[in-house]
Amino acid sequence: MNSISSDVIRGYNDTIILFLLLQHPSYGYEISKQIKTLTEEKYIIKETTLYSAFTRMEKNGYIESFSSDKEGSGKRRTYYRITDYGRQYYKDKCSEWNLTKEVIENFILKEDNYGSNQELS
Amino acid sequence: MNSISSDVIRGYNDTIILFLLLQHPSYGYEISKQIKTLTEEKYIIKETTLYSAFTRMEKNGYIESFSSDKEGSGKRRTYYRITDYGRQYYKDKCSEWNLTKEVIENFILKEDNYGSNQELS
DNA sequence: ATTTTTACTATGTCAATCGTAGTACGGCAG
């Protein structure tokens, strides 16, 4: 178990993607690379997960898509930009994260504490 | 969105339950109450979630069940105790949690930072 | 005596992730 199981991140992939779209509009491949580098390869999102997140979030109104039709460079891509509603959702998820962290940490022992169980009411 | 969405906790219900079984063997109703009080009602586990977690974890060998057949008090209950394998699993999940926390926090902005986006490589 | 709390079981649905596969274009090396 050296890398992160996906069930853990489940429910936060959307937040991760939205965070990156908050900087500037982007597309699948770039987002995927950014997650990889930002987490120092600790988390590598699966392509299918990523693209289905895009679809879901567009349907929910968190993001909007547009096509790159610049004649200049490379392949045609589908870009996404975050909406105001998406920005709000992102903020809510951040608050939720702080609450969740608090809750879960009630049940996590640090290495040091293994064996010395604390009081329970 | 005043309480915790369950998708967040998904994958950590087992860990939460195992933490409580680490103290002493217990059963559904008690576990459920303890989660409620320990989190100050911020998280209330659904009964179906709890009992299906028991079933799954027993199948996986993290816990063992036994019946209360004391003549003394109350209704007959199904108790669960954590196994050595369960203890190991719990420890692994704690490490995983610390890693996950690290990863996710790369993508969470504090209230203060909204608007002032940081540099991305 | 009846309601509430305790202590579950059964069944089926839903949603997010993931495995596998396949398509197709662009750029570069040989």
Add this chain to the structure above:
DNA sequence: CTGCCGTACTACGATTGACATAGTAAAAAT
């Protein structure tokens, strides 16, 4: 100029954990 690697996706089905709903039944409280 050709084949291969990297880019940029789409399609489809399986799996899993959480949850809604419903029901059972004994014990404790009123």
